[in-house]
Amino acid sequence: MSLSKESTVNFLKLCQRVLHVSRKPDRSEYFNVAKITGIGVIIIGVVGFVVSMIAQLLGQ
Structure with missing residues (x-):
């Protein structure tokens, strides 16, 4: 698949x-984005930890 000259120019x-x-x-604005990103990472980590703990408890 080759790109045409028009599509490259566009x-x-x-x-x-x-x-x-x-x-x-x-x-x-930078600090707001950094705070929101940090909160998101923490939430994803907590959810992963809870799922991991539930999986370990159900496995026993």
């Missing part, structure tokens, strides 16, 4: 548009 134009619209997050 893709590059879309990339340029995204880069033009995007901006660097400020300090508070």
